[in-house]
Amino acid sequence: MSLDTPALPDPASADALRGDLADWTVDAVEAVVGERAMRAFSREQVLPARLAARASSTPQATLTRLFLLGDTVATSELDAALPATGADGAARIGLVELSGGEARARVDLRPYAAIEDDGESRWWVASDQGEAVTGARLRADHVLGIGGASLTLAGMTMRAPVGRVLDLGTGCGIQALHASRHAAEVVATDISRRALAYAAFNRALNAAGAWSLREGSMLEPVAGEEFDLVVSNPPFVITPEGAPSFEYRASGVPGDGIVSSLVSSVGGVLAPGGAAQMLGNWEIRGESWTEPLEAWLAASPAPLDAWVIERDELDAAEYAETWLRDAGVTPERGRAEFEAAYQAYLTDFDSRGVRAIGFGMVLLRRPVGGAPTLRRLEQHEGPLQEPFGGYLVAALAAHDRVASMSDAELLDTAWTAAADVTRESYGPVLQADPSYLLLRQGAGLGRSVSMDTALAGFVGACDGELTAGQIAHALAALLDVPAGAMLSGLVPAIRELVADGFLA
Ligand SMILES: C[S@@+](CC[C@H](N)C(=O)[O-])C[C@H]1O[C@@H](n2cnc3c(N)ncnc32)[C@H](O)[C@@H]1O
Incomplete structure (x- = not known):
């Protein structure tokens, strides 16, 4: 029973098709249809893109009209757009159907680009055509x-x-x-x-x-x-x-x-x-x-x-x-x-x-x-x-x-406040000390953490030079708090701040 899907191309045909599509990138599609039509397309409206693409006769415009926008193109245009595969080759693979000198897509085929840590990946992805294109x-x-x-x-x-x-x-x-x-x-x-x-x-x-x-x-x-x-x-x-x-x-x-x-x-x-x-x-x-x-x-x-x-x-x-x-x-x-x-x-x-x-x-x-x-x-x-x-x-x-760190190891480490972290303070304008102190992350999940004076003082001193223990002892002396209480109060807070990316 036919699945009504593209046929598996042999390696030579796949190579030929990939070569034909090489210049048909995400950027090329945008260049063909323009920004307004791209935005409309993302709202499932194909008309602006069709109108823009019909005004161009480049291979990229032909491929965009045919495979992305469900437009019919002349077989000769498809031959020019897929020089190695040809319209007949595309039909053999099941990508198009040919009739009366015209080609109509049987699938949605589109370029796709993804930025990854090690560079950009570019692929072409076939799937069934969507309702926006077929109307069905x-x-x-x-x-x-x-x-x-x-x-x-x-x-x-x-x-x-x-x-x-x-x-x-x-x-x-x-x-x-x-x-x-x-x-x-x-x-x-x-x-x-x-x-x-x-x-x-x-x-x-x-x-x-x-x-x-x-x-x-x-x-x-x-x-x-x-x-x-x-x-x-x-x-x-x-x-x-x-x-x-x-x-x-x-x-x-x-x-x-x-x-x-x-x-x-x-x-x-x-x-x-x-x-x-x-x-x-x-x-x-x-x-x-x-x-x-x-x-x-x-x-x-x-x-x-x-x-x-x-x-x-x-x-x-x-x-x-x-x-x-x-x-x-x-x-x-x-x-x-x-x-x-x-x-x-x-x-x-x-x-x-x-x-x-x-x-x-x-x-x-x-x-x-x-x-x-x-x-x-x-x-x-x-x-x-x-x-x-x-x-x-x-x-x-x-x-x-x-x-994996014991409390002693945690306190023995010199932490650094992450570069995306900022401190905010709120309070009545005539009040000397703020009512709220917040740490806010610019990256990640953009978390915020409310701090008391001791934690604010601790994070403010995390410049990678002093260990957490050294800062805690200095704060205990400064705020006149027993060192043991300061350490036991700070340790769970440091654990959370490190796990959440506030401290590195
Ligand atoms: C939402 S689509 C996701 C497709 C693709 N992975 C993506 O990320 O776009 C879900 C897929 O799960 C498949 N699927 C449906 N029921 C399934 C099942 N019981 N076991 C495995 N796959 C199933 C569907 O055929 C479909 O391809």
């Missing part, structure tokens, strides 16, 4: 291209050189492409054969190494194996019966079951020291948003370090509207269908007493030896430092460092 409702087994969540996960992934990486639910293979840059071995899985076919095509087109692709649900295809890094943008969208369902975003498991099972079970495939990074939704019933996550973590047979950052919370109605709009189900297109699906969402959430749905990122790590030392569940709605993965690597290293 997505098929249930639609293979998603690079979306906002894909970029969030790619940006938060820790990019240290690593042994084995699992990309669970690979889709078009975007996370696996990234992983191929820093992993010795990549295994990419998906329940969808169509997704695997696209991932295989993208792997070949980009000569991205020999990652293995495996069909199967969740951790089944890798049972009994261990990985140093697991990344997953799973189909976490909660989808009740009666609401539109797509394989790429809905698992078929009721509620947030897919994310709960992943959080609870992924520890079983982590090598010692290995980490899992994933996105997810969680249903919040009680007062605290952390309750479901605590329960899922408690169900993990492998004790894990855990760091969860909740980025957003929606109530049931907001959630339903968001995902119905994403599915193209709107009152303007069909009020009856919209209201039936909307009601299905509300009934489903109400039946489980869900008051809100959280969205966020989960980082789990199997401790190398001994018990977990990290359990941090926090909310952060603001922007994240880019790339966030680099921040996570540094933050985990800082956490591990303080966790």
